[in-house]
Amino acid sequence: GEDVEQSLFLSVREGDSSVINCTYTDSSSTYLYWYKQEPGAGLQLLTYIFSNMDMKQDQRLTVLLNKKDKHLSLRIADTQTGDSAIYFCAERRTGGFKTIFGAGTRLFVKA
Amino acid sequence: NAGVTQTPKFRVLKTGQSMTLLCAQDMNHEYMYWYRQDPGMGLRLIHYSVGEGTTAKGEVPDGYNVSRLKKQNFLLGLESAAPSQTSVYFCAVKEAGEGIYEQFFGPGTRLTVL
Numbered sequence: 740g741e742d743v744e745q746s747l748f749l750s751v752r753e754g755d756s757s758v759i760n761c762t763y764t765d766s767s768s769t770y771l772y773w774y775k776q777e778p779g780a781g782l783q784l785l786t787y788i789f790s791n792m793d794m795k796q797d798q799r800l801t802v803l804l805n806k807k808d809k810h811l812s813l814r815i816a817d818t819q820t821g822d823s824a825i826y827f828c829a830e831r832r833t834g835g836f837k838t839i840f841g842a843g844t845r846l847f848v849k850a
Numbered sequence: 851n852a853g854v855t856q857t858p859k860f861r862v863l864k865t866g867q868s869m870t871l872l873c874a875q876d877m878n879h880e881y882m883y884w885y886r887q888d889p890g891m892g893l894r895l896i897h898y899s900v901g902e903g904t905t906a907k908g909e910v911p912d913g914y915n916v917s918r919l920k921k922q923n924f925l926l927g928l929e930s931a932a933p934s935q936t937s938v939y940f941c942a943v944k945e946a947g948e949g950i951y952e953q954f955f956g957p958g959t960r961l962t963v964l
Contacts, residue, residue, distance in 0.1 A: 747890060770950055781854075781940055781955030782893075789950070827892065836881060836900055837908070838944075838953060842892035 743841035745828050750847040757815040759844045761828030764809060768830035771804065773813045776825040776843065785826070786813070815846075823848045852876055856941050856956040863931045863963045871926040871959050873941030880946035882924040883908075883953065884916060886937040893940065899924055900946070931963045 742764045751757045763771070769790050774782040788795045788802045788811070795802045801814040815822055828841040857872040873882065880901050885893040895908030897916040905916045913935060915927045928935060938960050942953040 772952065779958075781942075781957050782953070783955070784952040787950050787952070833948065836898060836906075837883075837895060840885075840893040842890055 743828055743830055743839050745826075745841040745844045747842060748845050748847070750849065751818050753818060753820055753848055753850050755818055757813075757818045757822070757846055757848075759813045759815075759826050759828075759846065761811040761813075761841055762809055763811065763828070763830045763839075765830060765832060765839070766806075766809065767832040769833040770831045771802075771811050772827075772829040772831075772838070773800075773802065773811075774827040774829060774840075776827065778824075782827060818846075818848050820848045820850055822846060854941060854943055854954050854956040856939075856959050858959060859957070860960050861962070863928075863961065865932060865963060867931050868927070868929050869931065869961075870928075871939055871941075871961075873924045873926070873956055875922050875943045875954075877943055877954065878921070879943040879954070880921075881944040882918065883942045883944070884914070884924065884926045885940045885942065886910065886935075887940060887958075888937050896926065896939075931961075933963045935961065936963045937961060 745761045772787045773785045775785040776782045799816045803812045825843040827843045831838045883898040884896040899918040902921040917925045941956040944953045945951045
């Protein structure tokens with residue numbers, strides 16, 4: 740079945756690293772995404788990874804994929820107060836019309 | 851370019867009233883989606899469209915209808931609103947075809963049904 744699970748809350752201090760975890764169930768998923776939602780706004784794509792990759796790094800962001808365990812993580816280095824938002828993990832299979840979203844992890848960054 | 855716009859931004863309805871939410875895009879993307887966002891439940895797909903004149907049911911279609919008469923517009927209708935439809939509604943668009951193609955989201959419509 741289709742399901743994406745994430746913890747709902749994470750709190751970190753400014754300057755620390757944040758790690759947001761996600762598990763998915765569809766082994767056919769080819770595209771895995773992290774979206775960011777700031778207060779009062781729609782979602783915006785933050786980063787993505789293909790299922791044939793193990794890791795992707797983009798400035799302060801590192802995405803790790805463990806395909807065997809169907810586990811995806813997003814690490815934000817040197818977390819800033821501006822990183823406070825809801826982060827959604829999402830998956831889409833090859834040829835699929837639909838993207839399946841997790842419930843979102845609300846990241847609180849304490850100054 | 852405006853990208854994806856939603857009208858209205860806020861609305862309060864009484865139980866039993868009807869309304870239509872409009873999603874408009876200037877990105878010329880084929881696929882359009884309506885989601886609702888509720889606390890702790892993330893985004894749930896209501897209906898979607900893979901092209902002008904086509905619509906399909908998503909995960910939670912009951913109580914909603916949609917139409918895609920023009921490629922750039924996707925309308926979401928509530929015929930008889932219920933308090934359970936109180937939510938934030940998001941429209942999204944995506945290019946057709948394979949590839950990483952992300953979904954582009956509108957700013958949302960906050961609907962309260964009393």
